Amino acid sequence: MSYAYLFKYIIIGDTGVGKSCLLLQFTDKRFQPVHDLTIGVEFGARMITIDSKQIKLQIWDTAGQESFRSITRSYYRGAAGALLVYDITRRDTFNHLTTWLEDARQHSSSNMVIMLIGNKSDLEARREVKREEGESFAREHGLIFMETSAKTAANVEEAFIDTAKEIYKKIQEGVFDINNEVLFENWFLC
């Protein structure tokens, strides 16, 4: 159970884009098509290895519902990474990205690594948002971009791990103040 770093992630985005499914796929490697609506926040955790260092990802999967927004915002604080998720089959979820991004930037560290995720890539036939659109939005706002499928698990591992790699890089560069900001090096247990 010992690890070198603990990264807090938040998963944000409109309701029904598959945030909880992504988490479940990453932590449990399974897909559950019917899901209860997330109340407030759900949690998941997994250990990964970067540069032969054990890193624990503590993931806060927030509720996408508008009514929970004021509460979920409170949970952004202290996050080292964020997965901003939209549904490639629903244009409106892509259109809301700006508000989500503003919210995230406002309530968390400016150094937080944000990964833009276009989910449900398996539903190519129903695609409403082109891959290029996502790519350009990411470029514009300085985000990493990836299209994933929680159902087929395509790119799910990569999405979480690449974010961690970016955070780790920032730590090596000394951008993150490990003690004060978002990362707690063995801050409890062990």
Added chain:
Amino acid sequence: MDNVNSSVNDLEDASSDGEEDFESADEGEGKEKVGSTNDSVVRNSDETGNVNMTGNLSEGMESIHFKTDSDKSARGETNNLVITENILEPSPGPAVDSNIGTSCDKDNISKAHDTDETDTPSDSPNVVENEERNTHNTSAHESGESSNVPAESASSGWGWGSWGAVLNQATSTMTSGLSQVIEKVETTLGIPEPGELQDEAFPKDEKNEVITMEPKPAEIDRGVEGSKNSTGTDGSNAESFFSSWGLTSLSSAVTSRGLELVSEGIGALETIGKKTMDVISEGDPGFRVKREMFKKPSLSQILREAKEESAKEAAEKKTQEVLEKVNFNDEFDRYQGLAHLEALEILSRECEARIESVLIDLFEDDLEKAKSKLRAIEDVFGKASTDEEDREESINTEFAVEIGKCAMALNLAFVPNKLNQAEELISKWLEECAKDQKTSVSSRSPDDIYSHVITSLADITAKSIEVFRKVSEMILMVDDQDNTVTAEDRASHLYSITKVVTNRISSLSTSYAQCLNTAVNETEDNDNITPLITEVYLECSNSSSHVQDAFKLLLPVLQVSALNSMK
């Protein structure tokens, strides 16, 4: 009286100095008189206990002194002890014996005196000592004379003169006694001459080297060092002081000598202690054996203890291994208990901040109303922390039913299914465990039971905290629309949930302990099991307090809800 005479003769033979000879002989006479005039002295003592006490003290010192004298036989020593008492109780015989003691003492002193004088005539500290000795020699002489006075005055009545004489005698005996102790210890205990000791500690060439390199400070340093090592500056050194360094070196020599005297005194006391021990053990032959018994147990005992200790250690280690394998904190984290708690804390903190900002904006009337509402909720929480005693034993009623009732009463679109499921799993496990243990006691190993206990406790605790967090979120979210249940009511319903959970946990601890006990009867591994059972109870009570602490975090949330309902 034969004894006295022989001792006096001895003295005359031993001492070479005429004056000394006279003194010791004279003193012998004087003391004899003391012996014969014991009556008067004692009578005096009746009224002036003080004086006699001091006299007695000085005699006592002498007797201690004799004890340390290796030349003296045990008989002589005990006699001396008797004498000191006899000064108070008239008994002429032993009093005469005491004279032997003192005169022999004198003999030794004069010998020491002689050697000192011949060896180191110019040694300044020795000069001081000689003077001291002379004074007490004369005072001893005086004591011999003064002891005559009370004898005479006793017949002519009690005059002030005789009082003074008695006082004089007492003090002089005391001082002589004291200095005699020190000198006697030095000479008779075989403590080597200070000079010799120093020579041993500092070989001659080394000493010279130091002097040539840095004469003055080195000398002082060496003096201090010498005194630390219970050695002293010898005569030749003192001479060199005089010739080469004059007064400054003289003063340094005096200080070093002083230090050296002190350390010598300490060394002497140590030797006295050792000697006393020997004397005690001589008097009581069983003493040594007794002491040995206290100190060293028999070999078999040592081996038995070592075996017991290693067995205990092994058992502890084994328990430790099990404890390390399953750790509540790790398990609690695995069930996301820490994350739930962190989220609940975040909500609680934010609500606290919100309460403050709301109260600041309120006007007087509203402020009073708001404060009374806040207080009402606080009271519910206050009650919760005090009435822990009236624990309703609701073990028989279904846990899920109880929790469901409370959750319903909260009137939030939330059913604590996860908590109920966790409890259900535990109940099932306990049932199965009891069934298995009935058919075969060894079906469950204590370690397995323990791991299950910790895991399930972590689970139920994490789920309870999750309930609190979710309820908080719901309350904060729903507030604007729904006001059918007041925040105060919700507080008491949430308290009911807390109570149901903690009661269940405490009943679980009993069930788990039973399981462990059954498992133990089979394995006969009692040493290993007792700490495990203790650990189970401990973890259960820890879990209960985690749940209660989490409940307390709800206070600001409910207060915010109450404030919102005012709008």
